[in-house]
Amino acid sequence: MGDIGVPTTIKAFEERLLEVSESLPKRLRQCADYVAANKDRIAVSTVAEMAEGAGVQPSAFMRFCQILGFSGFSEMQRLFRDSYVGGWPDYSTRLDHLREKAEGSPSALLAEFVEAGRASLENLLKTIEPHALEQAVKILARAQMIHIIGMRRSFPVASYMAYAFEKMNVPAMLHSAVGRLENRNAVRDGDALLAITFSPYTADTIDMVEAVSAHGLPVVAITDTIVSPLRKFPATILSVSEVDFGAFRSLSATLCLAITLAVAVGTERPEK
Amino acid sequence: MGDIGVPTTIKAFEERLLEVSESLPKRLRQCADYVAANKDRIAVSTVAEMAEGAGVQPSAFMRFCQILGFSGFSEMQRLFRDSYVGGWPDYSTRLDHLREKAEGSPSALLAEFVEAGRASLENLLKTIEPHALEQAVKILARAQMIHIIGMRRSFPVASYMAYAFEKMNVPAMLHSAVGRLENRNAVRDGDALLAITFSPYTADTIDMVEAVSAHGLPVVAITDTIVSPLRKFPATILSVSEVDFGAFRSLSATLCLAITLAVAVGTERPEK
DNA sequence: GCTAATTTGGAATATATGTTCTATTTTGCT
DNA sequence: AGCAAAATAGAACATATATTCCAAATTAGC
Numbered sequence: 001m002g003d004i005g006v007p008t009t010i011k012a013f014e015e016r017l018l019e020v021s022e023s024l025p026k027r028l029r030q031c032a033d034y035v036a037a038n039k040d041r042i043a044v045s046t047v048a049e050m051a052e053g054a055g056v057q058p059s060a061f062m063r064f065c066q067i068l069g070f071s072g073f074s075e076m077q078r079l080f081r082d083s084y085v086g087g088w089p090d091y092s093t094r095l096d097h098l099r100e101k102a103e104g105s106p107s108a109l110l111a112e113f114v115e116a117g118r119a120s121l122e123n124l125l126k127t128i129e130p131h132a133l134e135q136a137v138k139i140l141a142r143a144q145m146i147h148i149i150g151m152r153r154s155f156p157v158a159s160y161m162a163y164a165f166e167k168m169n170v171p172a173m174l175h176s177a178v179g180r181l182e183n184r185n186a187v188r189d190g191d192a193l194l195a196i197t198f199s200p201y202t203a204d205t206i207d208m209v210e211a212v213s214a215h216g217l218p219v220v221a222i223t224d225t226i227v228s229p230l231r232k233f234p235a236t237i238l239s240v241s242e243v244d245f246g247a248f249r250s251l252s253a254t255l256c257l258a259i260t261l262a263v264a265v266g267t268e269r270p271e272k
Numbered sequence: 273m274g275d276i277g278v279p280t281t282i283k284a285f286e287e288r289l290l291e292v293s294e295s296l297p298k299r300l301r302q303c304a305d306y307v308a309a310n311k312d313r314i315a316v317s318t319v320a321e322m323a324e325g326a327g328v329q330p331s332a333f334m335r336f337c338q339i340l341g342f343s344g345f346s347e348m349q350r351l352f353r354d355s356y357v358g359g360w361p362d363y364s365t366r367l368d369h370l371r372e373k374a375e376g377s378p379s380a381l382l383a384e385f386v387e388a389g390r391a392s393l394e395n396l397l398k399t400i401e402p403h404a405l406e407q408a409v410k411i412l413a414r415a416q417m418i419h420i421i422g423m424r425r426s427f428p429v430a431s432y433m434a435y436a437f438e439k440m441n442v443p444a445m446l447h448s449a450v451g452r453l454e455n456r457n458a459v460r461d462g463d464a465l466l467a468i469t470f471s472p473y474t475a476d477t478i479d480m481v482e483a484v485s486a487h488g489l490p491v492v493a494i495t496d497t498i499v500s501p502l503r504k505f506p507a508t509i510l511s512v513s514e515v516d517f518g519a520f521r522s523l524s525a526t527l528c529l530a531i532t533l534a535v536a537v538g539t540e541r542p543e544k
Numbered sequence: 545g546c547t548a549a550t551t552t553g554g555a556a557t558a559t560a561t562g563t564t565c566t567a568t569t570t571t572g573c574t
Numbered sequence: 575a576g577c578a579a580a581a582t583a584g585a586a587c588a589t590a591t592a593t594t595c596c597a598a599a600t601t602a603g604c
Contacts, residue, residue, distance in 0.1 A: 025571090025580080025581060025582090026570095026581085026582095027582065027583095043316050044316060044353040044356050045353075046560085046561060046562080047561075047563090048560095048561075056582090057582070057583050058562080058563090058584095059563080059564080059565095059582075059583070060582065060583080062562080062563065063581090072562065072563060073561095074562065074563090074590090081317075084312075084315075084316055105402065105406065106402070106408075106409050106532065106533070106536040107400070107402040107405060109532050109535060109536050110396075110397070110400060110405065110529065111397060113531055113532045113535075114393045114396060114397050114528055117393050117528050118390060118393055121386045121390050121393075121524070122390075124386060125382070125386050128379070130377065130378070133378045133379060133382065134377065134378055134379075136378075137378050152435060153432075153435060155431050155432075155435065156428035156429065156431045156435070156527075157428065159427050159428045159431060160427075163424060163425060163428070164520060167519070167520075224308075225305065225308035241309040241310070248436060248439075248531055248534075248535060249531075250527055250528045251432065251531075252389055252522075252524040255389075255428075255522050255523050256385045256386055256389050256522045257382065259520050259521075259522050260378060260381050260382040260385045263381060263385075263518065264378040297551060297552090297601090298551085298552090298600095299551075299553095318590085318591060318592085319591075319592060319593090320590095320592090328552090329552075329553050330591095330593090331552080331553070331593080331595090332551090332552065332553080334592075334594085335551090335552095344593065345591095345592065346592065346593090
């Protein structure tokens with residue numbers, strides 16, 4: 001046989017499988033065939049299940065794993081499980097460590113945030129529902145005026161969208177709570193609301209969504225996860241789950257979605 | 273509480289999660305949030321891993337599963353393993369797919385921005401100078417008050433940093449031009465200025481940098497490229513070159529740097 | 545500010561699952 | 575056909591993981 005190295009990537013795994021499957025006794029060949037046809041099951045099955053699927057004994061499947069270069073089934077499974085979640089380390093605990101130990105230079109911290117941002121972006125692409133996105137664009141493109149609200153952590157996103165809309169000559173209004181002036185009466189028929197809110201959900205934002213949707217106006221919401229209180233309203237929801245780094249998020253994915261939405265609306269909108 | 277039935281579909285699971293998450297004590301709520309944001313992990317993780325991710329004890333996560341109507345974690349996991357249909361399109365194939373086949377649609381646009389963001393992040397890591405970053409942290413950590421200025425496109429960054437500093441009890445002041453009130457006299461000895469500006473450089477921001485550095489106060493600047501007009505002043509410069517798509521930039525890299533800077537300052541700063 | 549009820553953390557326990565071992569069967573060779 | 579080598583099945587063992595339990599801490603009500 002060739003190298004004894006453990007496959008560390010799905011690709012390497014496939015190559016090894018192909019390379020080995022020629023010269024395999026009956027039962028082990030069954031394993032190879034079954035695995036080739038059901039690679040995705042490895043991540044969520046037990047040896048017993050895989051063995052049954054292949055029509056062999058667990059011990060046979062075990063030997064099969066070892067021939068592929070792994071120490072056992074668990075090691076092989078880990079490869080598939082890790083590649084499934086795309087390496088999404090637990091940042092919240094890592095930040096705690098950074099804080100406590102105070103070790104790690106700013107550069108190391110930057111590396112962490114870059115990594116978190118990268119993971120968030122990849123995840124965004126995987127989880128966004130194209131249909132919801134299209135619907136959101138349609139709603140906002142039709143609106144006579146887009147009202148934008150986002151407080152605290154969401155404010156940067158709201159303000160960036162306001163900037164982008166302004167640049168593209170799309171009528172939009174950023175509802176910031178400057179001076180506690182609540183310009184709620186600016187919302188009129190034909191308008192739409194774009195609400196951005198993340199846990200912990202600011203009451204003002206929720207209130208505004210409630211008020212606006214009570215008037216029958218359409219609402220588009222950018223929020224996190226599915227437990228958002230916005231689910232109670234008939235809004236078009238775009239959910240982004242940003243990798244959490246302690247109390248902070250880099251907002252990479254959120255801003256990406258935001259700018260996409262803004263540009264799509266700007267281009268779709270009937271001129272003037 | 274409502275029904276006691278075991279959720280038998282992901283949809284039912286989500287509904288149950290939403291319905292229950294309102295009235296949940298602290299730790300259980302953490303579980304709910306983490307699960308909502310990481311549903312895909314349930315199929316391939318152990319209770320211990322899920323619990324750690326949520327920042328709780330395994331036993332707490334266990335109770336959470338039971339509140340959702342399952343007998344335990346295993347039963348809940350089975351739901352996700354069974355409904356796991358395999359075929360998880362990995363990031364790169366999904367990206368290609370969206371780019372080509374969905375051309376012109378919002379989803380394709382999203383793919384472009386995600387890719388641009390990813391490239392920007394990678395570039396950020398390569399180009400940032402650790403020494404400059406450390407110096408910036410040092411300057412801001414020593415300042416009695418951090419004055420933040422950033423207009424137009426830079427305003428989201430400025431406001432996010434203001435938010436982050438506030439969260440960490442770091443004295444900071446966001447100089448927005450609300451009502452054209454220019455609070456320049458708020459700047460005092462011992463303070464520092466954090467200026468964020470990108471081409472085309474807003475005059476107000478440059479003016480402020482000039483005024484502040486004329487008083488001998490330290491300035492940290494986040495800007496693009498090396499031809500920034502800020503080079504004329506004795507400021508610590510962190511340059512980010514964001515990959516742009518069309519006329520817009522997703523700001524991914526800039527925000528990443530911003531939040532890094534904020535957290536680094538927050539942790540380095542002497543308490544109180 | 546005290547008491548009762550709820551919630552939580554951590555260790556103890558039970559169970560499921562992976563892994564190894566060996567007698568038995570099968571295969572390949574002369 | 576008879577022998578040696580390889581492969582297999584099934585049981586025995588080891589480990590990892592889920593689950594439960596209870597004392598300590600927290601919260602809510604009075």
